[in-house]
Amino acid sequence: MALQISATNPEHPTLLLDLPWHLPLQEWPDSYLVPLPRGLSRHVVRYARAGTEVVAVKELAERPALREYEMLRTLDRMGIPAVDPLAVVTGRTDADQQPLEPVLITRHLRGSQPYRSMFETTLRPSTVHRLMDALAVLLVRLHLAGFAWGDCSLSNTLFRRDAGAYAAYLVDAETGEVHPSLSAGQREYDIELAQVNISGEMLDLEAAGALHPSLDPITFGTEIGRRYGELWNELTRVSVYPTGKRHYIERRIRRLNDLGFDVAEMQIGQASNGDTVTFVPKVVDAGHHQRQLLRLTGLDTEENQARRLLGDLESWMATQEDHVSGAPSQGPPGPDGEAPVGTRPEVLAHRWVREVFRPTVRAVPEGIRSALDPAELYHELLEHRWYLSQRAQHDVGLDAAVRDYVRTVAPHRATGA
Template sequence: MALQISATNPEHPALLLRLPWHLPLEEWPEEHLVPLPRGISRHVVRYARAGDEVIAVKELAERPALREYRLLRDLDRIGIPAVDALGVVTGRADDAGRPLEPVLITRHLGGSLPYRSMFETTLRPATMHRLMDALAVLLVRLHLSGFAWGDCSLSNTLFRRDAGAYAAYLVDAETGELHPRLSEGQRAYDLDLARVNISGELLDLEASGALHPSVDPVGFGTEICVRYERLWEELTRTSVYPAGKHHYMERRIRRLNDLGFDVAEMQIERAPHGDTVTFVPKVVDAGHHQRQLLRLTGLDTEENQARRLLNDLESWMATQDDHAPPGAARGAGARPEVLAHRWVREVFRPTVRAVPPALRGTMDAAEVYHELLEHRWQLSERAGQDIGLEAAVADYVAHVLPKAAAVPRPAGDPHGSGPAPAADPTRG
């Protein structure tokens, strides 16, 4: 069979053809590989370079490869955090004509780490709680979209820093199924698998001495269930309010938005006697603040980063002479989009550029800005007054980053210095 490459981008096949598809992945020469940390997988996985992109290449049988490729593209279409599917290569054979397994190709998720790399330096329990939060949010998003994962685990997830918290991404959809809606039994099955898998993975870490002594593996496995159920309840419960208390519904919508979820539509029913109103929001996928920041500024960030940047943007806009306060007549001031782009040009980009690229490591521009806002707050609390962003940047560059860069970290760890990025992400 001739080599065949199915790809999402018409530019990719030409780049992918340069890779040694006639060799099993385990035998690929170092010149094609990128030394990034890999998680545990049932299959052989390698990171390689295709042009300017870093890709993940996974060997598996043809049917599951094509199926996972389609599922990952479906998840991308409905806005679920997952790795991007770039292509499938079939018809592979070695120099003697013996068939080789097909491969699934995905884009490497920049700044992300598999959980085992994060445990190379023992994680504090507080950090592990944040990982459980991120994984619970991901699982809820999947279930709201009708996706049954079938193998939720730390091993099948990648984590990226997100304004002091973490964002979780699905990295293995091989066992997944997409439905119009999930039953209670399908959700419960996925959640029970997550509990068992996570407990097992943490017990394995405990046996290797990589787990903090205060962490109970079984307890953390149960914690994902508790966090999931609390979030699911908040997102899907029916509320009954006194008639005329419309602001109660607004409060509920705002609380959902604060969790990062949008309300696509609402079902409102008035009681026969008119004394109560039943309110059922239809919640859609997370990303409320991401979309708002992207619409206003063009910055594409993680959800918590977007929330933090929007707060700073709104505070800054309130100081501008041409800012129209809430309730002002239409046309009374500059449009929010105009002010937002001015903030990017005059505040965000100059602030991030003031941090030397060599000290930023793998932190993206939004994470750098979040760190600076956090540092300004800490200094201001200590001083009892706002010290300003410029002074915070100078102190951060002089005293915080040099210490962080001196601490040895796993390769690619977003908490550490890591390799400097090739280009300034704030340019353009």
């Protein structure tokens, strides 16, 4: 059988042809590989360069490779945080024409890390808790979409910085199944597996001396169930309000938005005696702030990053004369009496990107910029501004914060300190 590369993007097969498919993955020369940290896997996995792309290459049998490829494509269409599938390569043979295992190829998730590389230096308990919060959010998002993971674990997850927190991405979809919706039993099975897997992973870290002594592996492993349960309940519970307190419905929706979720559909019913109103969020989608920021600015970020950037954007907009209430209008009214173009949020938001966000990020040396996602770097600059302002007891301004960051923080970043 001849070598076959199955991909949805016509550019990917061309980029992948130059890789040494005639060699088992574990024998690939270093000249093809990218030295990035890898998590634990029951399969051989390597990072390689294909053109300008860095890709993850995983050897496994043909049927599970094709199944996982299609599953990851499905998750992508559903908007679930998961690695991006690029291709499946089959028909591989060595120099003696002996068959080699097919491979699944996914795009490397820039800025992400497997959990074990994060524990190379003992993480503070608060950081480990943030990882678990991110995993609980991912699991809830999967279940809301009708996806039963079947193998939830830290090893099957990648973590990426998200404005002081973390965002979790699914890596291994080999055991996953998609349903119109999940039963309580299906969800509980995923949670039980997660608890067992995470406790085992924590025990391994403890044995290696990489776990903070205050963390108990078994107790901590079961925490995923509590965190998941609290979030699932908040997103799906039925609320009953007095008829005269209908604004409580809006308050609940805003609380869901604060958690990063949108209510796409809802059911509202009134009791037969008219005394109470029942509210059920029917469908809940994640990424509320991400979508809002993308719509306003075109910036595609993680959820917490988006929340932070939106806060800075709103503060900046409030200082602009063409946005302040009662300020003279700039330009003629739009059609049908709309506000002048200069006052529309989208116009101001793009001006903020052009005049504030991009120049601020570019003021940091390129070596530091390349190590951090632009949104995460901007978040760090805002955090540094807050720290300096607290110390000075007045707002030092963003320009001063950037200069101090470049002088005091950037050198340590550059040296890996």
